[in-house]
Amino acid sequence: MSRVRTLPIQTASAAYSMLLGEDLLADLPQHLGDIFGERPRRYFVVTSPEIWALWSEVFLSGFAADGGPAVLLLPAGEHHKRLAALERLAQQLATAGADRGSILIAFGGGVIGDVTGFLAAIYMRGLDFIQVPTTLLAQVDSSVGGKTGVNLAAGKNLIGSFHHPRLVLADTGVLRTLPPAEVRAGLFESLKAGLIYDRALFEFIERHTEALLRQETESLTHVIAESVRIKACVVSQDEREAGLRMILNFGHTVGHAIEALTHYRGLLHGEAVGWGMRVAVEASRKRGLPDTDADRILRAIDALGLPSLPRLTARRLLNAAAGDKKRIGGIRHFVQLDRIGQASVVNDLSDDELLQAIRRGLKLGQ
Amino acid sequence: MSRVRTLPIQTASAAYSMLLGEDLLADLPQHLGDIFGERPRRYFVVTSPEIWALWSEVFLSGFAADGGPAVLLLPAGEHHKRLAALERLAQQLATAGADRGSILIAFGGGVIGDVTGFLAAIYMRGLDFIQVPTTLLAQVDSSVGGKTGVNLAAGKNLIGSFHHPRLVLADTGVLRTLPPAEVRAGLFESLKAGLIYDRALFEFIERHTEALLRQETESLTHVIAESVRIKACVVSQDEREAGLRMILNFGHTVGHAIEALTHYRGLLHGEAVGWGMRVAVEASRKRGLPDTDADRILRAIDALGLPSLPRLTARRLLNAAAGDKKRIGGIRHFVQLDRIGQASVVNDLSDDELLQAIRRGLKLGQ
Known part of the structure; x- marks a missing residue:
């Protein structure tokens, strides 16, 4: 495993870390165990079809064969960052029996992070979640700071909550599949x-x-x-x-x-x-x-x-x-x-x- | 003015009061001034068509002619306690130029209170709001305690936030127009x-x-x-x-x-x-x-x-x-x-x- 930097984030209401380094993704289950303990918890990963196609194998590699998270897909793109998409995800969580002890994992770019964080903020009035940002923009900015939310027709991020992740895992290796425009952004x-x-x-x-x-x-x-x-x-x-x-x-x-x-x-x-x-x-x-x-x-x-x-x-x-x-x-x-x-x-x-x-x-x- | 009881509510995150008495509604603007000060604020009242038809005259009687709140209507009934209704209200707020300094007033029963409180919790990541409960159930229970939210198809109150009102104004006079079944409930x-x-x-x-x-x-x-x-x-x-x-x-x-x-x-x-x-x-x-x-x-x-x-x-x-x-x-x-x-x-x-x-x-x- 290459060098991992631990960047502390401390606010009035939360304290957590970003782990930053190359090829950290396969170690995710170990980091989840460090934070959430040994007691079995149910994990739900929210991701986009594109990211999941590219990275699901690595993402799942560290989980026990029967211990992987359930997968919820949100199509890519800012126009999916709406309450209707959030409601569909919430309904899927409920149908799958997610409860107050369940943990969400946002695995994607800024839209995935914002929607998943907001879903975690309001599903059963609050679940724990972690951020695994896959775009440079999400790694440098949106995965940190606790702002979550969705857009209205009337404007961006007009609906949302402050809800901090328990961990941000930023794997620079994942950026290798990023289009150049996303790097620039x-x-x-x-x-x-x-x-x-x-x-x-x-x-x-x-x-x-x-x-x-x-x-x-x-x-x-x-x-x-x-x-x-x-x-x-x-x-x-x-x-x-x-x-x-x-x-x-x-x-x-x-x-x-x-x-x-x-x-x-x-x-x-x-x-x-x-x-x-x-x-x-x-x-x-x-x-x-x-x-x-x-x-x-x-x-x-x-x-x-x-x-x-x-x-x-x-x-x-x-x-x-x-x-x-x-x-x-x-x-x-x-x-x-x-x-x-x-x-x-x-x-x-x-x-x-x-x-x-x-x-x-x-x-x-x- | 008849006797007003002040009931304190204090939690880890909030402190506010319920004012309880007969025919308090006309004094609402005075109580708003006590809490939010003299600086002009924009008020938005969320209510049902039925309640507004019965009580708008009394509700508005204490406001200056040009200082009354904007009115947003939510149809009565638990089946309107959904994200789609909340999004429509949020869009109306945005169109009317509501901002982070705006204040919402929930004027109705439990559904109005839960939806308006949740709207206040998540519109621009949080506005102040007050509760003016018009049903006995809302006065004895749902207007106090900070639980807000909406239902999913999968179950009741599965989406929501903890967000306390700044004031609860419970006017027992308003209960006079309540159907007997609502009193019993x-x-x-x-x-x-x-x-x-x-x-x-x-x-x-x-x-x-x-x-x-x-x-x-x-x-x-x-x-x-x-x-x-x-x-x-x-x-x-x-x-x-x-x-x-x-x-x-x-x-x-x-x-x-x-x-x-x-x-x-x-x-x-x-x-x-x-x-x-x-x-x-x-x-x-x-x-x-x-x-x-x-x-x-x-x-x-x-x-x-x-x-x-x-x-x-x-x-x-x-x-x-x-x-x-x-x-x-x-x-x-x-x-x-x-x-x-x-x-x-x-x-x-x-x-x-x-x-x-x-x-x-x-x-x-x-």
């Missing part, structure tokens, strides 16, 4: 983590862009570990997003608007956030972010390779952003960058400022 | 509270059955206050139902089975619990509950007036009870009565014992 969230909190991580990604895009293990592991460390640090100070945690939404106001207007089918979440960060950089530039920093960030974003944007108008994006749940009490909270490595939350960004930033950041005409 | 839950925890309440209901059924205010107010005091006392010791709180499920194993098999349309919840308590008394009689107590309880249940039971077999009820969520780790937890005023949770009740108790309690043949 994850790197955008890591770039965000560096931008808002840690200049060193930003510069590492800047320097190692090419190695990261071809999934060089050592660089990638460093980026995952640093991204998770930053997220854990932010979440430990503000689990419920009363203040500081909002900075994790850097680039997400417009990123979510792009996703909503394209019905979650046009771009990957990380790619939409990549475009959204371009907008946030332009807005920040007008509010004190030095031009040298702003230009450098735009170059770093573009170096990761943004896919072209679907045809959208700035005005429609502005309207879609107005319904974003980061508005509290009718006020829009916007995460602006003060300099590379430091962000703050402001509530006085006007519609006009945002509109101008959308036009510049997305390279739309007037 | 509520009294069964109060009888249960007495049976498991407080002999004096049981005896009070026994002595005042006739006055309670005709809704004599003073008796009814006493029963509501005592029922809530008992529930608060139990919940304060075990919010998450790790142990003691299970005793509140006395009569519910078979009560839920009756409801599930009749698709939540045959009997009111309290009536099903009335029948379920007959079964639980018969099971308890075989395990040490004195015959004099058992017979006395059956007389008290019957004096409240149980409606006739739909045609069900004992075997089907047993099978339906096997899927009840009070099973943990494959073990059935059953609440048995040791004597009037004291209950305990056992896990060794056999299928055969339960089957015999179902036959005796429901007066079914072999």
